[in-house]
Amino acid sequence: MSTLTAAQIEALAEHLENAELQAYEVTKITDDYPNMDYQDAFDIQWAIRRRKEAHGHKIVGMKMGLTSWAKMSQMGVEHPCYGFLADYFSVPEGGDIRHSELIHPKIEAELAFVTRADLQGSGCHIGDVLAATDFVMPAIEVIDSRYKDFKFDLKSVIADNSSSSRFITGGCIKPVAALDLKNLGVVMEINGQVVQTGAGAAVLGHPAASVAMLVNMLAERGEYLPAGSFVMIGAITAAVAVAPGDSFNVRFQDLGSIGGRFV
């Protein structure tokens, strides 16, 4: 069921995409559309995705967000969400991220799964994901909610592509059999100071559970995850705000590290 018209979906997609591209804050969209539902929210996100593709961008991956209980309670929402990753969101490892292109960025330590077989829900589970995974690699996500003061509800954040803005991959790739994914530790440093630590199980009890949830959520729209997909699983640590001049380095047990700098 949806409550918004096709014209309202397109107008809200344009509104949120403009805020992303021009790096300005907006009020959460449920303030103006209190009766909008989850289908409306995903329709807006998918309309933003179509706008990117129409402008010649490639969709290079998917991300899950709000996959830890700590993050859900930190942000005051009650369910994980997903978003898409466009080609220009990708920053090279060790590269500079221009803070002025963003509103109020925060970084998160994540893992990414790259698949070698199609995954289709409903009923997708951890075993399906592990069997279909080619390799796992470290990832850092830069989230940047377009909403004022990073405050939103779940419908508003889904429409805003789940705060996606930049990501970095690096370190080593390993097959799932070579990793203890639940106990895989991460240490995040900013300007040489340890600011966050965590382990893979922070993400829905097992990192592969996040990919399974994505597949099952995609199935609700008749979509699936094709072989060769890159999927970020959501934050293992809390998100940390960054300022221009900050450099970061995140160490991932058995998978190397990823560093970069905000300029």
Ligand code: 0L1
């Ligand atoms: O976990 C995430 O990638 C963030 C999803 C959206 C919520 C937020 O902006 O904190």
Ligand code: MG
């Ligand atoms: Mg994230």
